[in-house]
Amino acid sequence: MSEKIEILRPSALQQYSACPGSYKMQLGFPPETSPEAEEGTMLHERVRRNDTDGLDVEQAGAVEECRQFLEDTIRDSGLATATFENPLEIHDEDGSLLTKGTADVLLTGKGDTCAVIDWKFGRVPVEDAATNLQLAAYALGAMQLIKAQSCTVHVFQPRIKKHTQYTFSKPEAILQNIQKVISRAKSDALILRAGEACRYCKAKAVCPAFRRQTDALAILRDNADALATPERLAEYYAKTQIVKKFCTQIEDAMKAYLDEHGECAGYFYKEIAGKREVSDIAGLCVAVDGLITHSEFLDCCTASTSKVEALFVEKLTAAATANGGKITKKDAKAKFEEVAAAFIQRGTPSRRIELKQAE
Numbered sequence: 032m033s034e035k036i037e038i039l040r041p042s043a044l045q046q047y048s049a050c051p052g053s054y055k056m057q058l059g060f061p062p063e064t065s066p067e068a069e070e071g072t073m074l075h076e077r078v079r080r081n082d083t084d085g086l087d088v089e090q091a092g093a094v095e096e097c098r099q100f101l102e103d104t105i106r107d108s109g110l111a112t113a114t115f116e117n118p119l120e121i122h123d124e125d126g127s128l129l130t131k132g133t134a135d136v137l138l139t140g141k142g143d144t145c146a147v148i149d150w151k152f153g154r155v156p157v158e159d160a161a162t163n164l165q166l167a168a169y170a171l172g173a174m175q176l177i178k179a180q181s182c183t184v185h186v187f188q189p190r191i192k193k194h195t196q197y198t199f200s201k202p203e204a205i206l207q208n209i210q211k212v213i214s215r216a217k218s219d220a221l222i223l224r225a226g227e228a229c230r231y232c233k234a235k236a237v238c239p240a241f242r243r244q245t246d247a248l249a250i251l252r253d254n255a256d257a258l259a260t261p262e263r264l265a266e267y268y269a270k271t272q273i274v275k276k277f278c279t280q281i282e283d284a285m286k287a288y289l290d291e292h293g294e295c296a297g298y299f300y301k302e303i304a305g306k307r308e309v310s311d312i313a314g315l316c317v318a319v320d321g322l323i324t325h326s327e328f329l330d331c332c333t334a335s336t337s338k339v340e341a342l343f344v345e346k347l348t349a350a351a352t353a354n355g356g357k358i359t360k361k362d363a364k365a366k367f368e369e370v371a372a373a374f375i376q377r378g379t380p381s382r383r384i385e386l387k388q389a390e
């Protein structure tokens with residue numbers, strides 16, 4: 032495909048906005064995939080099918096939370112028609128195709144408004160809905176498609192319990208913004224702005240601006256004072272987060288090489304024995320009986336709260352159906368909370384470093 036008619040995807044607009052040169056720098060690089068990306072695609076499909084069969088407890092929980100979120104959004108918005116994997120095209124004023132993508136869910140059915148939901152299954156917080164160019168493009172595509180005056184976009188990240196939403200109502204402003212981003216990305220001037228945009232950029236290994244970032248980090252080795260102020264500390268911390276992703280890519284490339292060739296310039300895989308796991312809890316309990324009491328044995332066991340909860344919800348739902356009634360998953364989970372409250376306590380809270388969103 033020639034560069035002239037290349038369609039830039041909405042999902043890349045945020046990156047091109049932050050670093051216009053990243054479009055040209057990545058031309059020719061093959062598409063990258065990762066276990067996380069493949070899992071994300073699989074979970075999107077599971078949400079669409081409302082199917083948690085064979086998923087681990089955590090994945091099943093994420094899928095169920097998305098379905099619950101969808102139910103709640105339909106109820107709160109009054110938009111009753113949900114279309115999954117809805118292709119959306121964004122057109123210029125003259126009708127020519129500017130960009131196109133696929134909305135995870137498009138909600139329609141009430142007057143001249145609509146909504147778009149985007150599931151994100153990663154644990155890194157994504158751009159808020161109000162400033163998310165991908166979602167702005169979807170909002171514009173949806174408004175153009177159904178001739179709506181406004182579109183509310185939702186970004187839902189079940190794994191970190193994050194939801195942001197924003198109602199777009201100025202299609203002309205979104206169109207101008209997207210046109211500006213695309214025109215800068217395709218212009219002859221190569222504008223490189225190293226920063227957050229580098230995190231998922233395929234051109235890191237060949238990019239001079241990114242190299243300058245890593246060189247800047249190298250000076251820290253000999254200059255402890257470089258971290259003396261909160262501002263410098265925050266600046267270098269942000270840089271390390273971007274480099275970290277690059278380090279993971281190098282590690283993945285090394286693993287792929289070792290898988291294929293067995294050795295890479297002296298590096299090889301050393302086999303480490305797997306962790307011991309009890310495959311038959313009841314059997315082990317009987318085998319050690321006489322020396323270890325049942326009560327002592329139970330002290331050595333841990334139960335998976337989410338597995339017990341999932342089983343409880345499943346059985347309660349089935350019991351309600353068998354009696355001719357109905358209970359929602361949300362209510363069944365609330366019942367579990369009530370029944371289990373005296374027996375479950377939360378562990379020490381974990382912490383994660385996050386950056387405050389600008390007001």
Ligand code: SF4
Binds near residue numbers: 056226234240
């Ligand atoms: S590595 Fe960073 S600076 Fe270089 S092109 Fe990619 S996003 Fe831009």
